[in-house]
Amino acid sequence: MSINILKENNVRNNRLNANALKKVKHISHISHNNENFYTYELIQSIAKFLLDRINIRPKIGIICGSGMGTIADSLTDRHIFPYETIPHFPVSTVPGHEGRLVFGCVNGIPIMCMQGRFHYYEGYPLWKCAMPIRVMKLVGVTHLLATNAAGGLNPDFEVGDIMIIKDHINLMGFAGNNPLLGVNEDRFGPRFPPMNKAYNKKLREAVHGAAKDLNMSSIVKEGVYSVIGGPNFETVAELNMLRICGVDAVGMSTVHEVITAHHCGMTVIAFSLITNKCVTNYDDHSEAKHSEVMEAAAERAPLIRSLVSKIVSYIDENHLICTDEIFSP
């Protein structure tokens, strides 16, 4: 390669790096600082910013998993806030996560929906990934429905199955990483929140009921979700270890949101769409791919929308029955 071409390449690379740095600086999201700078008052100001601009008061929050953004697209009377237009919000960087808050209605019931979530592997500390849950809380949301794409580890699970999450194993928590790290904000919840009832039993039963009504019981399962930090998919040995530990599906999200929501007294229901079967055998040459995850999500989009719509109606009609499981902040 001639000296001139090398020089041109250098100039070009420097320009690209400078642009990337500018973007990172602009979105100011790369931080591994353990100090949660989202004070109660700052979260209040974000909630006020949103409430000042919408005329609905949602009690139900939804988080769209990878490739499941059509849940938000199907809301009626939508008011959309791209994350970069909301003060102090991080931005989404993952394909299949549009990166906006969508307010609107499902069956006339007001909803606050994250069309795109934040993952630890994007470079955000967990307290930052989970911050929108506290915004939901101060907007008035009492019930959270979290969805995600996950790899199926239980050999009985097929691609396209939906696993209602009955419990989780917080692997990142085992390593000391938790969205509640740092000084506790008592106005959100207690220093040491219990987690044995994180996934509301009545709502889990209601989802089975909804699945039955929709004739989809055969694809709706229940199980334990475990979170890894990502972004790499798991090794064979890691997956075999998780299976021995009782894990049915593995993913890279949701747990930090559920912990934060349960901490501040929200009632939680969550489900995983099984988008790929985990490779637990060295002779199996298939590999997990994000494109496959997105395809499986697109395929199931209509069924997921129907299920979400049933769950939302159930919560709206019955939400008072769950208040015994809420501890007040």
Ligand SMILES: O=P(O)(O)O[C@@H]1C[C@H](O)[C@@H](CO)O1
């Ligand atoms: O946001 P979710 O948990 O649905 O996304 C999963 C985990 C990774 O972000 C990605 C891998 O394909 O999908």
